[in-house]
Amino acid sequence: MPRPTITQVAALAGVSIASASRALNDQIASAETIEKVRKAAAELGYIPDSRARSLKLGRTQQLAYAVADIGNPVYVEMMSAVQHVVAASGYRLVISSTGTTSTSLEVVDELRRGHVDGLILSPLRVTDELIQALELAPVPVVVLGRAPEESTIDSVRADSPRGMRMVVDHLVATGRRRLVFLNGPRDTTPGRLREEGFLAAMAAHPDAEGRTFAAPDFTIASGYAAAQKVLDDADDAPLDAIVAANDLIGIGALHAADDLGWSVPGDLSITGMDNTELAEVTRPGLTSVDLGAAERGRLAAELLLARIAEPTRAVHTVTVAPSLTIRASSMAKPLAQATAERGVG
Amino acid sequence: MPRPTITQVAALAGVSIASASRALNDQIASAETIEKVRKAAAELGYIPDSRARSLKLGRTQQLAYAVADIGNPVYVEMMSAVQHVVAASGYRLVISSTGTTSTSLEVVDELRRGHVDGLILSPLRVTDELIQALELAPVPVVVLGRAPEESTIDSVRADSPRGMRMVVDHLVATGRRRLVFLNGPRDTTPGRLREEGFLAAMAAHPDAEGRTFAAPDFTIASGYAAAQKVLDDADDAPLDAIVAANDLIGIGALHAADDLGWSVPGDLSITGMDNTELAEVTRPGLTSVDLGAAERGRLAAELLLARIAEPTRAVHTVTVAPSLTIRASSMAKPLAQATAERGVG
Structure with a gap:
């Protein structure tokens, strides 16, 4: 079917080509003319050419x-x-x-x-x-x-420092006192902001200890290897929570804890950040911050x-x-039990 | 900064406007002219207007x-x-x-x-x-x-029927004999094709039994509820594998099996389809078909x-x-053990 032209629309509406064009493109015409031209355009199946139109209007839509x-x-x-x-x-x-x-x-x-x-x-x-x-x-x-x-x-x-504060406050409120921040590369914007946010949040809790560890990447494999290292060193440097810089690192940490026989959240809380779909499918589900x-x-x-x-x-x-979604990976353990086990408080 | 025009480019290159335009837009000119015009355009920072150009060429790029x-x-x-x-x-x-x-x-x-x-x-x-x-x-x-x-x-x-055939062959080869297909809605194209594919694949294995069950949605929650039903009925209708129509249903089935105390893949193999990123983060990892x-x-x-x-x-x-990625959710169990337990073969 050949494409109908503005000339045909104008002829059917009984107006000039210029009027038809003004009515259709710029709505500059009497209500009656606009109505007539629209009806004719609809009848013929006329659609204005967007390239010609954008050139004329100086806009591309x-x-x-x-x-x-x-x-x-x-x-x-x-x-x-x-x-x-x-x-x-x-x-x-x-x-x-x-x-x-x-x-x-x-x-x-x-x-x-x-x-x-x-x-x-x-x-x-x-x-x-x-x-x-x-x-x-x-x-x-x-x-x-x-x-x-x-x-x-x-x-x-986004406000990742505030998100980090929500995570740290939640962990401390649920009895965690020795937090390890598992970061990705520190020379990225998220790496820098999230680590600063973690340290600032820890400063508000003098009764808790925070340290940081950087993985080479924001990936599951990187998070797994980093968590393995941190958990292997737990005799010398005890911990009861891993705060991951993103969900992928958090999932790596969940898998490492599982393989090394740590119960989550019994022995250890683990949290992520970004609240991706992935945080919902792990077992236990991964507590995470949604940055909107x-x-x-x-x-x-x-x-x-x-x-x-x-x-x-x-x-x-x-x-x-930001908003915090608490899932099973950081559910509260009784404070008395945590204190007795770890001897801190 | 006012935008440089083709007129300025032509003047700087010492050629006519028509030549400059042909050289830049259509590469129709001598190599020397093209070179001169390009240099002038680069010097002035001239970029052709894509709207005017597409109108002229009849193409939008x-x-x-x-x-x-x-x-x-x-x-x-x-x-x-x-x-x-x-x-x-x-x-x-x-x-x-x-x-x-x-x-x-x-x-x-x-x-x-x-x-x-x-x-x-x-x-x-x-x-x-x-x-x-x-x-x-x-x-x-x-x-x-x-x-x-x-x-x-x-x-x-895609070729989901062939993908389904790969899954069924793999499950039968690893000793599974009672397969349940957990579908989503049957009135969708994937629902119809995947179920037909499952039934066709089962027909090639007369020593195995297949039945189907449709969940109301292709979601984790739907898969969880459907798997719960199927596993609750296992005394009357035994099974040793769940073939999910997609990864989300498969993840729901993994969670339901875990909650009901079924060991995967010890008691039950579970497979998904689509091989999304989600299939990699579950524990056990979800065997899945990549439809490319x-x-x-x-x-x-x-x-x-x-x-x-x-x-x-x-x-x-x-x-x-399609291609099949085998993960822990359907690792082989010894055939003798499977046969002894289930009394089929």
Whole structure:
């Protein structure tokens, strides 16, 4: 079937081509004309050509979402939420994957091609150079992460230090006194922020002891090996809780504890962070902190649409509060029993 | 910074605007001119406007990927693979989520807006109406799923019946004789195909018995309740293996067996399907069939690019072979012991 043209729509509606176009694309016409033209367009199955239209309007009706790795479950959760808001507003979502070694600068460069009206970027590293590029970008950008205080970029951030505080408070409240933080690499943003958060949280509990140990990776295998080491050394350096920097390390620790004959949570509490689907399927289930990935995605999309609608509005920096899901891996043991066994308190 | 124009590029290169445009956009010019114009464009930071360019070329350099639920891990795996191929070919990927109740017809309608050069569609249900719409679509479409034999649509399909055969053969080879298939809803494409596959596979083993049981959903909770029922009835209807229709049902069965005191794989083997990340984190690990989601995504993207390059090429229907990953949940028990215990063989 040949595609119907605006000329045919105009002829059927009995108006000029210019009127038909204005009525359809810009809603600038009398109510009666708009109604006539819409009816004719519907009858013929006419759909405006989005390329011609976007060129004329100077808008593409597309937004981009760029992340390091589109297969990472945390980014997927964000993307689903972004897509939901974007689609409901009549925009299309273009995905790019920056790769884990990228500075994200190419994504910002690409914006000059004019293929989108805005960008949501979740950079692995927020450098000064990147922020400067974003401030000069030809379309609005929202950063999922930590933009500097003085920048003019809208941003949405998680609060992993506060999440870490919730975990530590929970463990201490359930009778744990000797906590080991199992981190991934410390030279990553999550590694640095989560370890700082752990140490700050421990400082609030002078009756408990905290130490840290870094695994080479945020993976199950890395967590397994690190936990094995920590548990093997337990005679010299006793512990009653492992605070993992993410769920994968926590799952590795659960498996290591099982293999070495430690009862969880009888002898040892174990917690994770990110509250991925994986935390629900282990036995015992893994206590974990939800950093609100879906909520962050939703807010980022809403900030971007608001910025497009009103380019001069005030800069927004939004922080999403974490929440703790307590599962069997850190259920309370009676305090008296813990004290008697470990001789601390 | 005002955006540099093609006029400035042409002036700096010392060629006409038409030559500069041909050299940059179509590579139609002498090698020397192309080199001069490229250098001038690089110096000025000129990037062609993609909207103007796509209108002129009649191409958008965009492809769409449409699935029911972009958060589903199987679709995410496909999407990562699609994105990888698409990005490497200089295209952008536009994502749409059709929702789980949709007929996907709106996605096909949307193609008439001219925003993409092709579509990869993973429909939940492949209806005659949908195939007809796809055959009339204004741009090429590749279906991730089962297109009818006589259709002119390129398609990439999984082979879950063969996957089911691999599971059943493995269980029988490791001494299991009484198999229960725990399905999700039978009125879905996976539910129907996987159950047919199970029954066909059992028919090849007259010395073993198979029966089926449908859970109301493909979820952990549904699998847990269904397995509980089946295991509670084991005195009247003995079993030594549960073949779950997907990993989530399999994980529910693992948890139910644990709670009811069944040893896995001592008393009972349990298997899943889809080989998601979840199958690796359970204890015991869940034996599962990989239906090649990433490979299917990769092939679909390649078929689409090939079709765009050569619209008249022969229709391709590609089937990706499954593979079985054996984990602890179905490790072999000695055949003699199995026979003695169960009195079958």
